[in-house]
Amino acid sequence: MANASGVPATAPGTTEEEKRLAFQKRAHNARKKQQLSLQRENILSQRTSNPGRREALEAALRQIESQIEALG
Numbered sequence: 001m002a003n004a005s006g007v008p009a010t011a012p013g014t015t016e017e018e019k020r021l022a023f024q025k026r027a028h029n030a031r032k033k034q035q036l037s038l039q040r041e042n043i044l045s046q047r048t049s050n051p052g053r054r055e056a057l058e059a060a061l062r063q064i065e066s067q068i069e070a071l072g
Contacts, residue, residue, distance in 0.1 A: 033071045040064045 014022075043061050048054055 029071050033068060036064050036068045036071075040068070 040061065043057050043064070046057060048057070
């Protein structure tokens with residue numbers, strides 16, 4: 001369950017240290033997801049007629065999209 005700010009509520013009895021670590025993990029995941037999204041946009045903006053380069057871009061795009069999906 002999330003509160004009004006969109007931050008998931010923590011379980012009762014959670015220590016301040018656990019809350020801090022959970023917040024840091026969420027922040028790290030958000031930054032990583034943003035970074036991957038920017039990489040994805042960069043790949044999608046590239047145009048090439050070289051079949052080898054196109055295959056490499058498609059492979060990179062699949063990898064980035066799977067990493068984004070893994071982050072949730």
